[in-house]
Amino acid sequence: MQLLERMLAMSPERRSAVPVVLLVLLALLAGWWLGVRSRTTPALPEPPPMTFEQASTQLRTSSEAFAAVAKIATPSVVNISAATIIPGRRSPLFDDPLFRYFFGDDDIPFRQPERVVRSLGSGVIVSRDGLILTNNHVIAGASRISVTLADGRRFSDVQVVGTDPATDLALLRIRANNLPAIKWGDSRALEVGEWVLAIGNPYGLSQTVTAGIVSAKGRRDVGISVYEDFIQTDAAINPGNSGGALVNIRGELVGINTAILSQSGGNVGIGFAVPSHEARRVMELLLREGRVSRGWLGIIPARVEEGAIQGVVVANLFRNSPADLAGLDIDDIILECNGRRVTSPGELKNMIASMPAGTEVTLLVQRGTERGRVRLRVADHPTDRFGRPVPGI
Structure with missing residues (x-):
């Protein structure tokens, strides 16, 4: 109170200087407190720079890890050679009666000769008794298939156990035992950025190993x-x-190398x-049933393009399909499948395809502004006359 009376008794000039003095005192006190705090709280020491020897040790450790993985996995990767015989054909000129009138029916001089088209690929030994996984496009239409192991043994009597063009996978068998079968890994546990190695026979160069990440x-x-x-x-x-084979850092199979995206071909x-989880499922179905059956709703899908709504639009329906019989209609939007959000046609397609025929499915569907659940049983995905799955989900 006395301090306030003294301040009021001051002249206006002296009273105006008081706030400035107080601010200066506060700044000095703050600086003193920060100085004390910095002395009582020691700063964290900076890590010492890595020495050349330490960096070399880390690089050597990584190099040794890759070498160990390659040593484990390469014996399980084989070279596949496929030969397709294209029979000779007579010249289309002989379809012209006038040509035959002048040259007769002897088409041998004009016949196109038989041709043999060869292709090279890779495969992975997945069982000790001779099962080999590869891509369907490596052996599709082949008249003769041969398999060469990493140890140089060659097998010409190759059985095609089954193929699945829809995933571009094929299962082969050779007559051999005690083969170096690769160990299966869980592709679902892979993380983006994780190291992987690709092993194969590019351009016929056997047992080639390259490294990259997911x-x-x-x-x-x-x-x-x-x-x-x-x-x-990459x-x-x-x-x-x-x-x-695509293998993880433990030498386990996590994928079957299939294709590249390239305009140059390199x-x-x-x-x-x-x-690998899909490749293994396909392999087991081919072994058990000789084919891969997949679930089917009977819709032609399209992606939703309506703001915040994520789902799959029913663009069209197959008559008497499971979706049609369950009451779905064109322009319905499928939001969920068995409680899981659906964000794209490809996602819904894979979900339904993984279900065997007869599996009950619950869909969350939006029609206009209303939502409801539809229950149905998926059918076996039909094929066309060429054996290809009909379009749609």
Whole structure:
């Protein structure tokens, strides 16, 4: 109170200087407190710079790890040679009666000769008794198939156990025992950025190993196969790598190398592999049933383009399909499948395809402004006269 009376008794000039003095005192006190605090709280020491020896040790450790993985996995990767015989054909000129009138019916001088088209690829030994996984496009239409192991043994009596063009996978068998079967890994546990190695026979150069990382997972709508859920990697994959192994840092199979995205045909750091969990499922179905059956709703899908709504639009329906019989209609939007959000046609397609025929499915559907749940049983995905799955989900 006395201090306030003294301040009021001051002249106006002296009273105006008081706030300035107080601010200066506060600034001095703050500086003193920060100085004391900095002396009582020691700063964290900076880590010492890495020495050349330490850096060399880390690089040597990484190099040794890659070498160990290659040593484990390469014996399980084989070279596949496929030969397709294209029979000779007579010249189309002999379809012209006037030509036959002048030259007769002897078409031998004009016949196109028989041709043999050869292709090279890779495969992975997945059982000790001779089962080999590869890409379907490596052996599709082949008249003769031969397999060469890493130890140089060659097998010409190769059985095609089954093929699945929809995922571009094929299962072969050779007559051999005690083979170096690769160990299965869990592709679902892969993380983006994780190291992987691609092993195969690019351009016929056997047992080639390249390294890279997982660039992305769940790549769909790439346009390579009907059902796509690819692992993307920047490990170099080139022609001849198809059907080879993509392995993790423990030497476990996490993918079957399938294709590259390139305008030149060479590697540009964008390669794709079928994940091991899908490859294993296809293999088991081919062994058990000789074919791969997939679920089917009977819709032609389209992606939703309406603001915040995410889902799949029913663009069209197959008559008497499960979706049609359950009451779905054109322009309905499928938001969920068995409680899981659906964000794209490719995602819904893979979900339904993984279900065997007869599986009950619950869909959350939006029609206009109303939402409701629809229950139905998926059917077996029908095929066309060429054996290809009909379009749609």
